[in-house]
Amino acid sequence: MYKCDVNKMANKINTFAQFGDAGHGGVTRYSLSEEAIMARDEFVKRMEAIGAVIECDDLANMYATIPGSDPEAKRIVMGSHCDSVRNGGNYDGILGVMGAMEVLETIVEQEIPHKHPMTAMIFTNEEGSEFPPCMMCSGTMCHDYMPERFRGNFEFNKMMASESIWNPGVTFGEKLSTFKYKGDIANRMSPEKYKALFELHIEQGPILEDAGKDVGVVTCVLGQMIYRVKFYGQAAHAGTFPMKKRKDAFFAASGALRYLHEEIDKLGHEDLVYTTGEVVIRPCVNTVIPDFFDFSIDVRHENPEVLDQVRNILLSLDGKEWDGCPCEVVLGWNRDTVYFNEELVGYVRESVEELEIPYMDINSGAGHDAQYVSYMIPTTMIFVVSKDGLSHTELEFSTPEQCTNGASVMLNAVLKADKA
Numbered sequence: 465m466y467k468c469d470v471n472k473m474a475n476k477i478n479t480f481a482q483f484g485d486a487g488h489g490g491v492t493r494y495s496l497s498e499e500a501i502m503a504r505d506e507f508v509k510r511m512e513a514i515g516a517v518i519e520c521d522d523l524a525n526m527y528a529t530i531p532g533s534d535p536e537a538k539r540i541v542m543g544s545h546c547d548s549v550r551n552g553g554n555y556d557g558i559l560g561v562m563g564a565m566e567v568l569e570t571i572v573e574q575e576i577p578h579k580h581p582m583t584a585m586i587f588t589n590e591e592g593s594e595f596p597p598c599m600m601c602s603g604t605m606c607h608d609y610m611p612e613r614f615r616g617n618f619e620f621n622k623m624m625a626s627e628s629i630w631n632p633g634v635t636f637g638e639k640l641s642t643f644k645y646k647g648d649i650a651n652r653m654s655p656e657k658y659k660a661l662f663e664l665h666i667e668q669g670p671i672l673e674d675a676g677k678d679v680g681v682v683t684c685v686l687g688q689m690i691y692r693v694k695f696y697g698q699a700a701h702a703g704t705f706p707m708k709k710r711k712d713a714f715f716a717a718s719g720a721l722r723y724l725h726e727e728i729d730k731l732g733h734e735d736l737v738y739t740t741g742e743v744v745i746r747p748c749v750n751t752v753i754p755d756f757f758d759f760s761i762d763v764r765h766e767n768p769e770v771l772d773q774v775r776n777i778l779l780s781l782d783g784k785e786w787d788g789c790p791c792e793v794v795l796g797w798n799r800d801t802v803y804f805n806e807e808l809v810g811y812v813r814e815s816v817e818e819l820e821i822p823y824m825d826i827n828s829g830a831g832h833d834a835q836y837v838s839y840m841i842p843t844t845m846i847f848v849v850s851k852d853g854l855s856h857t858e859l860e861f862s863t864p865e866q867c868t869n870g871a872s873v874m875l876n877a878v879l880k881a882d883k884a
């Protein structure tokens with residue numbers, strides 16, 4: 465059993481927390497920003513110090529590789545993202561990069577024999593904070609391997625045309641074209657060159673902590689569907705139009721949302737989660753009765769039959785009238801549960817058992833770069849417990865010991881994959 469070093473991990477956490485330090489405990493580090501360059505410079509500095517070769521692909525995904533005993537063998541890669549949301553924490557994404565660096569450093573320092581070249585990696589623009597969508601560059605890289613149903617979401621030209629949320633007119637492609645770490649398409653991850661991917665990540669939820677576990681052996685990323693529920697009313701003057709004659713689209717939607725919650729909860733699935741997080745109201749004027757209201761509903765569960773039950777409830781609204789407003793239900797987005805590679809999941813489980821770290825199997829409700837890579841090469845994930853289950857906030861926290869435990873599990877799992 466090999467172990468990573470807690471002092472070195474603590475040093476990495478403190479160092480990377482400076483790049484985009486928002487001054488109150490977290491970071492704001494958008495992809496392709498000055499802060500992202502600082503984090504990547506540090507990655508290069510530390511990886512070159514152990515003799516790793518640095519490569520970048522055309523999407524600015526970065527790879528630092530140390531050789532194995534067999535120069536012909538495919539690479540085993542570990543990685544995650546180094547960008548954050550606005551006022552994000554010091555662990556989401558960057559933990560997987562620091563963990564990968566830690567594994568390579570430990571292999572070099574302890575002269576651990578291995579056959580395959582080992583790569584630490586940074587994915588560009590996972591959060592999509594400035595340029596949507598999330599997981600843009602893993603999605604683009606894995607486009608050809610994805611199910612046809614949703615590969616159109618990650619078509620290269622469409623991604624390059626993605627506009628900045630704050631500077632409309634500035635596209636991702638323009639910003640990427642002058643980015644320091646934009647490289648060559650030939651350096652992209654491919655099944656010809658890469659054998660397996662491991663992504664270490666914080667859990668971002670409370671399940672491990674509530675169960676008293678430090679590490680989660682991730683078996684899948686939950687299936688997800690997003691629907692839009694739209695209501696069509698009639699605009700009229702707020703002061704002159706009688707209540708009885710109104711077709712208020714907002715009022716109709718509020719009744720329908722309440723009804724949806726009641727019906728979905730009746731299904732009785734405790735681990736089902738669903739969220740309405742985005743609404744559109746028109747004309748959005750305080751003296752006008754709304755003639756249009758549209759809300760999102762994001763539904764996640766491992767079992768496709770459960771998702772079908774919820775889908776049936778949602779579709780039962782389609783074409784019906786609510787308080788005089790016709791309702792339309794439209795599918796926005798849809799993905800099946802992504803199961804990780806059983807062999808790799810097995811290596812992670814064996815490693816965590818051998819290290820005697822308290823663990824449990826867990827699924828991921830959040831999306832990660834690993835889910836798209838899993839369409840291309842064998843892939844899996846390892847979760848580290850998140851304090852109070854908090855993430856995408858500056859309060860995000862895992863102890864240096866917990867982070868190091870996660871890296872040690874990855875180190876041993878990678879070595880098992882190397883021998884296989």
Ligand SMILES: [Zn+2]
Pocket residue numbers: 545556557590665
């Ligand atoms: Zn993340």
